[in-house]
Amino acid sequence: MRTNLAPLHARLLNTPAIELWPAPLLRARSNGDARLLARARTVLRRKRDGRYLAAALDGGLMPLVPRLADEAGIDKALDLLETQEGPRRGPPPPPGELPLHGLRERLEALGLDDGYATRTGLALVAEPDWLLLAGFDRYRRPLWLRPAAARAWQAMRAAAAADGVTLEAISGYRSHDYQLGIFERKLARGQSMAQILQVNAAPGYSEHHGGDALDIGTPGEPPAEASFEATPAFAWLREHAAAHGFAMSYPRDNPHGIVYEPWHWRFSRWDSPRPS
Numbered sequence: 001m002r003t004n005l006a007p008l009h010a011r012l013l014n015t016p017a018i019e020l021w022p023a024p025l026l027r028a029r030s031n032g033d034a035r036l037l038a039r040a041r042t043v044l045r046r047k048r049d050g051r052y053l054a055a056a057l058d059g060g061l062m063p064l065v066p067r068l069a070d071e072a073g074i075d076k077a078l079d080l081l082e083t084q085e086g087p088r089r090g091p092p093p094p095p096g097e098l099p100l101h102g103l104r105e106r107l108e109a110l111g112l113d114d115g116y117a118t119r120t121g122l123a124l125v126a127e128p129d130w131l132l133l134a135g136f137d138r139y140r141r142p143l144w145l146r147p148a149a150a151r152a153w154q155a156m157r158a159a160a161a162a163d164g165v166t167l168e169a170i171s172g173y174r175s176h177d178y179q180l181g182i183f184e185r186k187l188a189r190g191q192s193m194a195q196i197l198q199v200n201a202a203p204g205y206s207e208h209h210g211g212d213a214l215d216i217g218t219p220g221e222p223p224a225e226a227s228f229e230a231t232p233a234f235a236w237l238r239e240h241a242a243a244h245g246f247a248m249s250y251p252r253d254n255p256h257g258i259v260y261e262p263w264h265w266r267f268s269r270w271d272s273p274r275p276s
């Protein structure tokens, strides 16, 4: 993967079924992929399984699947690509939110009803229609966040580093499709919904969908373990995160009944009002 795109410049454009990726940030899965990605500006990626659907090259659009025109949501993605490739007209507007109806249908198909929302007091979280590159996570994957959260994370990480503390991102934005995929695979392997919900947030209800939350770690610590609370990184966060607009979402005994997650932080200070 070429990681020559600077944080806070590259954008992930989002539609309900397809993402538009800056090609240099995608991993090549074969030599053919590598040659193609080296020439492409933007790649259309199916969210459900990560399949590359088409690449925007200087010479035009190259389909990467046999029947691109039949692909669900392709019209919306191609319209967005056209806007993206057109002349720049100033800075992009703040992210809007994608509709939730497709998610609701898939949750119903999975057999996950409103009882979950009632039980946990959690609400469905819409995906933003674009995200900003906030840097890279521990695994060298692009870290995507809403723009204000991305800038705040970069500033907070730099402030911690100046104090001799290393903050590492473990995971930022995750799509509904990503979470639905986890559930579909586990159900197919014979696990019950109740079993899966003990370990995974229900698709659509994770703060990671909204692009304001990230899991934070520090070198030498396993990801997403309660032992993180004994690290200097956590002590630093307790003291300084609020000044950067970040708060822990799931402290001990939180009202949602979610296990204590000292690694999960959400940016909120400059939140734009959300439609209800």
Ligand SMILES: [Zn+2]
Pocket: 208, 213, 214, 215, 263, 264, 265
């Ligand atoms: Zn988290």
